[in-house]
Amino acid sequence: MTRKRAEPNGHARPGLQGEGADPAAESPVSDDDIAPVPPVGAADGERELDAGEPEVGNTLQTYLREIRRTPLLTPEEEFATATRAREGDFQARQAMIEHNLRLVVSIAKNYLGRGLPMTDLIEEGNLGLMHAIGKFEPDRGFRFSTYASWWIRQSIERAIMHQARLVRLPVHIVRDLNQVLKARRQIEARSDRLVEGDRPARVEDVAALLGRPVQEVAELLRFAEMPTSLDAPLERDASETMIDMVADEQATDPMGLALHNEVEQLLDTWLAELSEREREVLAGRYGLRDREPETLEVLAERLGLTRERIRQIQQEALVKLKRRMARQGVDRDSIF
Structure with missing residues (x-):
């Protein structure tokens, strides 16, 4: 379900629900933290702009210039303002x-390449910011940025979980997955791995860093694999998509249909060479010619014979058919 988002100007609709806060250490933000921000459509995983949306990148850059003009609050100003807000x-x-x-x-910059454009990440982060303002207790003595960071991250991660993924994941899975991905990035950023080039960190190393079982980490990393759209173009031919390569199980196979018709004609010829009683027994037992299959007991009662005699007639007729089928090179499984 898609929530109504706030525009990246701070004036968003409040009401994001969450549990108790779990604030992580976060230092006040400086101008360097937001300049420069990669343009929408950068190579870090964001979608590229098409001809129909030329203003998105300019709007984002304008927004970033505007918020830079607002100075940060001093601790004293923050305490007084937060108290009045409360x-x-x-x-x-x-x-x-x-x-x-x-x-x-x-904070939003850290989630680029996770399926949502920068503007959406900012909007979702603004929702978390407003929720944090309503929960913040300045009398406790810590900075607002320390407290709000957790709410902002939670709001962004929830949006990624519900909007960017084709398959929704439970919140606790998303939380564990984010921890695993963060640990993997830490390992891949270590200077002692430069000689390994672009090779991803081993699952065993990530598990050791987190102190979690290897199997559990491997299962979480499988959740990080993004589904491929069936409408995605093939690399070898942009005019074809993935769905063009998927077999249609409902489609009629011309070769199979022709073979089936040929076998049907042969079966009619072979059945005509049997006695009337043999044809009736086989047709009843195997549901030939669109009939419902019948048990030995039903056939025996209908034909006035014993169950054992019906079984004997069936076996005799099958032996005759088997000889004719062998001469024509037809497998019995293609008929019965």
């Missing part, structure tokens, strides 16, 4: 939003 002061709440939009951008 007491219901709307202007103070707006000030807390506007003075912390840089924090959202700095």
Whole structure:
């Protein structure tokens, strides 16, 4: 289900639900944290702009320039503003939003290439920011950026889980997966791995860093594999898509149909060479000519014979058919 998002100007609709906060250490954001931000459609995994949306990149850059003009609050100003916001002061709440939009951008950059464009990441982060303002207790003595970072990340991760994936994952799986991916990036960024080039970190190394079982880490990494769209073009021919290569199980096979018709004609010829009683027994037992298969008991009662005699007639007729089929090179399984 898609939620209505806030525009990346801070004035978003509140109401994101969450559990208790789990704030991680986060330092105040400087201008360097948001400049420069990769343009929408960069090679880090974002989708490229097409001819129908030329203004998205310019809008994002304009937004980033605007939020840079708002200075960061000092600890004293932040405490006073947050206190008024907690007491219901709307202007103070707006000030807390506007003075912390840089924090959202700095966190959102870490989620590029996860299936959502930068503008959507910022919008979702703004929702988390507003939720954090409503929960923040300045009397506890820590900075707002430390507290809000957790809510911003949670809001962005939830959006990625619900919107960017074709297959939705439970929240706890997404949380564990993010820990695994972060550990893998840490290993791949180590200077002692430069000689290994672009080779991804081993699952065993990631598991050792996290202190988790290798099998559990391997299963989580499988969730990180993004599904491939059936409409994706093939590399060898852009005019063909993946779905063009998928066999249609409902389609009629011309060769198979022709073979089936030929076998049907041969079967009619062979059955005509049997006695009337033999034809009736085989037709009843195997449901030939669109009949429902019958048991030995039903056939015996209908034909006025014993069950054993029906079985004997069936076997005799099958032996005769088998000889004719062998001469024509037809497999019995293609008929019965």
